[in-house]
Amino acid sequence: MRQMRQGITLCMAIVMTLVMTACSNNSGQVKVAADTEAASRVVGSEKGEVTIPAHPARVIGLSVVYPEFLQALGVTPVAVQNYQEDYPTYLEEPFKDTLKMGIAQTPNFEMILSANPDLILAPTWWSAKDYDQLSGIAPTVLLPQRDDWRDELKDIAGVLGKTELAEKVIQDLEAKEAEAKQKLDDLAGNETVMYMMVMPGSFILYGDQIDRGKFLHTTLGLKMIPNFPDTDSSLSISLEKLPEYNPDHIFLQLNNEDDAAVKQTYEDLLKSPLWKNMTAVQQNQVYTMAGKDWFNLGMSPMANSYAVDAVLEAFEGKSK
DSSP, X not given: OHHHHHHHHHHHHHHHHHHHHHHHHHHHHHHHHHHHHHHEEEEOOTTSOEEEXXXXXXXXXXXXXXXXXXXXXXXXXXXXOOSSSSOOXXXXXXXXXXXXXXXXXXXXHHHHHHTOOSEEEEEHHHHGGGHHHHHTTSOEEEEOOOSSHHHHHHHHHHHHTOHHHHHHHHHHHHHXXXXXXXXXXXXXXXXXXXXXXXXXXXXEEEOTTSHHHHIIIIISOOBOOTTSOTTOSEEEEOGGGGGXXXXXXXXXXXXXXXXXXXXXXXXXXXXXHHHHTSHHHHTTOEEEEOHHHHTTTTTOHHHHHHHHHHHHHHHHHHHO
């Protein structure tokens, strides 16, 4: 009888061990499956479905504006395409450790590789030809060309699983712009405003049919000069033609402060009697904005938010 009890006890111990082992294996299998599922997900792109990390930590956004979309969504890119030598003022701190890759018609694959990205986001109009090389470095999502930056932001947010945050970014900016528009209506009234860009040897004036001009004249409601052609989004003019457009206020931007030809054109402008006799100049109502800070104006929520503050500061400074 004793031997029988010992046999039964031994059998039960073996059964329990087998059950526990099976449970452990099953549990392990579920955990592996869950980890695998959590480690990646599939998103749509212009090249079809792409498997990307579920929580990418090292992201590159190719194009000048994609890094700003990423930062607006709380993702600091590890490397960026930069047109200006320095980052915009509003990106200096968050991008202090971000690799500058410069501007080129073809991505700098060596620098992209050195940044060790786990996800690359790129607009199809710029990067479709380089897709195979980019996707050989990291999962690459090509996104469609959009006419409105809000749609670009939503596309990127969809890839990153941050759709609700994108909506909040848009709503917060629109509220800020609406409040600024009301203030500027009191500060500027019916006084005319012109957006002017200094280029090498010439100047560009922006109307309300293009991103930059639309920001000033539609979003913020500042009155355009009356003789700006309705059919033109912008005008390229010489210094001699400038007095024909004689606004009360001028927002002046240098296309690239690092360009010697741009700097020379600007210096020649300041010395010119034609410039000195313009209404905005005589009334000390010319507001010079850094090219790096207004480069993405009208194309990025961060650039627009910064510009709202700059425009308000310009007019509020005049009212004191």
